Amino acid sequence: MRILLVEDDPALSLGVARALQREGWHVDTLSDGAAACAEGLIDQYDLAVLDLGLPRRDGMDVLRTWRGRGAHLPVLILSARDELSDRLQGLDGGADDYLVKPFDVPELVARIRALQRRAAGRVDDRLVLGDLELDVRHRELRHRGQRVHLSPREQALTELLMARAGRVVPKEHIVSTLSSWETDFSENSVEVYIHRLRKRFADLGVVIRTVRGFGYLMEAASTGSQDAD
Template sequence: MQILLVEDDSAIAVGLKKLLMKEDFVVNCVATGQQAINQVLISLPDIIILDVGLPDMTGIEVLKKIRALHAELPILLLTARDEIKDKVEGLNAGADDYLTKPFDIDELIARLRVIERRLGTVKNSCIQIGAIILDIEKHEVSIAGALVELSRREYMLLKALMERAGHVLSKEQLEQTLYGWGEEISSNSIEVHIHNLRKKIDKSFISTIRGIGYSVKKS
């Protein structure tokens, strides 16, 4: 799940990015409203976390501009304001949710998980296909009840494929799921992760669609 964090306070942005990455989100950061709009035009994230207080325009203005481009893109507002009218303005402008600073990181993660479940095929905290169960809340994968030890990126890759079971995901889509801006990506990184996953789970679970990408079958 790729998040675009729009926050002009670098300390807050760095701290949030580190905490969210620990929860297996891929986080990219920008500091202005115009940068956020430009990024949405270039490459659409899965979720936007948008600070209301930005240096070049208000978060509400950014929200309205992005809504005109993408009506369904989930946007969560961060605001230091505690007045009801400001929250109502944000929701009326198209925000999916909001948090007032200071906020508890666990509450932010919980709200992001709700949006994440709404976006994908996941209806609860677990995805099960055959004997393989992926628990989003616990960050665990098990086969027939036995836990399987996966690296962070192996888990993220398997999660992306299981969430979109029945669909083919290209190498480029999977790279966007696993890596943020500026991270070094070797030319065969996805192939290596797929190879390692196949050794740890059923070899036939992940199918290669030659020239297109990878997929897993629906249960």
């Protein structure tokens, strides 16, 4: 999952980013509202954590801009504004959740996971495809109960494909999701990792098909055949 964190307190931003990265998520950080308005509209994120007291443009203004321009990413407001009226304004203004500062990091992580499940239409942290089961929370992939060892990038790509099993995932979306501003992840990198996963999953009952000109699709082996690279 790729998260946009908009927070102008450098220490808090760094601490939250590191905590979310430990969960295996890719985090991009911004510190002002004007930049956030633009970034939330032109880039692909799975979720945004948004402070309200931002320089240049207030967080509520950022949220209204996103929603007014059709950005549907889940938004969790993280703010020291703790009045009921503030919380109601945030939720009625388009936020999906509202967490008051100071907060406990485990609660923030749990709320993000809940928003992730809701967006994916899931009721728990498991993804199942054929005999493969991915525990998203603990980042463990198992085949008939036996753990399948993957690198962090392989794990993230597997989660992305399994969460959309049976549907095409555009290559550009994979690049965006698995990239961060500090570490580029190119279309060539996608092809390399897809090739690795195909080899790993060759005997595990799932295939990754290439939909030429669009992207990749993961499905149970019995429902289709794997295209050649």
